[in-house]
Amino acid sequence: MFAVYAARIDRDQPLNGLELGDRPAPEARSGWSVVNVRAASLNHHDLWSLRGVGLPEDRLPMILGCDAAGVDEDGNEVVLHSVIGQSGHGVGPREPRSILTERYQGTFAEQVAVPTWNVLPKPKELSFVEAACLPTAWLTAYRMLFTNAGVRPGDSVLVQGAGGGVATAAIVLGKAAGLRVFATSRDEAKRKRALELGAVEAVESGARLPQRVDAVIETVGAATWSHSIKSLKPGGTLVISGATSGDRPSHAELTRIFFLELKIVGSTMGTKDELEDLLAFCAATGVRPVIDEVLPMDRAREGFERMESGELFGKVVLTN
Numbered sequence: 001m002f003a004v005y006a007a008r009i010d011r012d013q014p015l016n017g018l019e020l021g022d023r024p025a026p027e028a029r030s031g032w033s034v035v036n037v038r039a040a041s042l043n044h045h046d047l048w049s050l051r052g053v054g055l056p057e058d059r060l061p062m063i064l065g066c067d068a069a070g071v072d073e074d075g076n077e078v079v080l081h082s083v084i085g086q087s088g089h090g091v092g093p094r095e096p097r098s099i100l101t102e103r104y105q106g107t108f109a110e111q112v113a114v115p116t117w118n119v120l121p122k123p124k125e126l127s128f129v130e131a132a133c134l135p136t137a138w139l140t141a142y143r144m145l146f147t148n149a150g151v152r153p154g155d156s157v158l159v160q161g162a163g164g165g166v167a168t169a170a171i172v173l174g175k176a177a178g179l180r181v182f183a184t185s186r187d188e189a190k191r192k193r194a195l196e197l198g199a200v201e202a203v204e205s206g207a208r209l210p211q212r213v214d215a216v217i218e219t220v221g222a223a224t225w226s227h228s229i230k231s232l233k234p235g236g237t238l239v240i241s242g243a244t245s246g247d248r249p250s251h252a253e254l255t256r257i258f259f260l261e262l263k264i265v266g267s268t269m270g271t272k273d274e275l276e277d278l279l280a281f282c283a284a285t286g287v288r289p290v291i292d293e294v295l296p297m298d299r300a301r302e303g304f305e306r307m308e309s310g311e312l313f314g315k316v317v318l319t320n
Helices: 044-050 134-148 165-176 188-197 225-230 254-259 272-285 297-309
Strands: 002-006 018-022 032-041 069-071 077-080 111-115 119-121 156-159 180-184 201-203 213-218 232-240 263-266 291-296 315-319
Touching (some): 044 297, 119 272, 134 165, 134 213, 134 272, 156 165, 165 180, 165 188, 165 213, 165 272, 180 188, 213 225, 225 232, 225 254, 291 297
Parallel strands (some): 156 180, 180 201, 213 232
Antiparallel strands (some): 002 018, 032 069, 032 315, 069 077, 077 119
């Protein structure tokens, strides 16, 4: 079958290891389902995999892709939860949690196999392209906001780095949930888009906000860390799920953290139950993922190049 896969690890130029071509189709096994992929979306996790983060060379070649929507063996339209092993369903009970492409072949292919427990019904209100955007970036944003930040309607939230998948999702979900959302970006066009999506104000990265906020959604890391801490109200919460600019800020702001009793919460992906809630939320409210570009699977390299450049706003989706 046709697939998009990591053939080599290159930490400095990750796209050097990206290949498109034939790979073995998945084989059915007990407790697992084979899904015909209709749409699959890109995440920064795919670039990190090409750099060897979470993907050692002895597991290559590895089909990339965490997210997908498609049709199962019985003809049902489905969405995949890409966290494998957290429940023991379909895998050994002691198997550590991993994300598709770390231990198991991913979704950038004509077919993918996952534990049957990881297969959820796709709401009829969502297209395959829309549904394929939700299981990683949008699920991450959903958990960051509503589980780990614990915000409520009327609270204020700062979303760092408008334009990325998680940040874009946080703006849209926050607006739909009645939050007062602020956003930052170095790019004027992205700030304008953030306002169109529902942010009440979008400012330059590092610029002073008109008010301090109850929570910060942080995916940028070192470049915005100090600004995130300084933007919080006393007792506020910073939730971090990524560090695209590096994980070693020049100033950790420890004094401010303990003096103002701030909370720092790490967040990774989300649970199957949270994905079910997110799918239902989108179906009921009309909220839809922000999509930057839809490409056929054989043009995947263009999508990777766009994501690596940082020029995208929203999700890049590959279709079969």
